[in-house]
Amino acid sequence: MSVLYNILVAVHLLGMAAIVGGYLSVLKAPRVSEVMVWGARIQLLSGLVIVGLGEAVESLGKDYDHAKIGVKLVISLVVVAVAEIGRARQKRGEGNPNFAHIVGILAVVNALIAVLWTNY
Template identity: 45%
Template sequence: MSVLFNILLILHFLGLAAVIGAFLVQVRRKGGFQTFWPITGLIVQLVTGLGMMGIIDATHDGGANHAKLGVKLVIAAVALVLAFVARARQKRADSGAAKPKAALPFFHSAGALAIVNVLIAVLWS
């Protein structure tokens, strides 16, 4: 189980890098957001996070901190929804059906929530 957990943890960090990296690269843009990497990273983080939570529950006597992981799960799910909305708004903006900045608040909110999730992971003990 330790090897599986470590593989999931590595994939979880790669998902994190995809989300926050894409966010930081595009944070100064006003439009034209590329949402493939944030969406992919958030999906990877949700799947690997749930897998790691299952392994922790199965192998540790104390189990996982369900309150912390529940909060992180909700934040990641909201960030994923916001990233999908940003993608839809960006497509509408690209076609001229919406303002060029239509995706801006959704893209920035998804990136900010990903950073909040990192802070929760590190600071909530």
């Protein structure tokens, strides 16, 4: 089960790379790209599965900080919602560069929370 868990963590990191990399690639002309939308979807779904497996499978030995997971979940939901809305509006010709900035910055904030919020 640990192999599956580690694969999911790698997928989760690839989702973050898609959001942040997609944001950096459109920084001169900000827009929400399809890569950013799919990265946000992957982040949310893989994060949910990672926490679900960690909580359900005793042999993984995971003990999550539920406050941290809750904050990250809320931010991830906002990232997905803003990415979806921004991409849909852009397809209709109503694009707003602020959507891209919100998605990119919140993805970085979520990564920083993952790394810096520790249980000391």
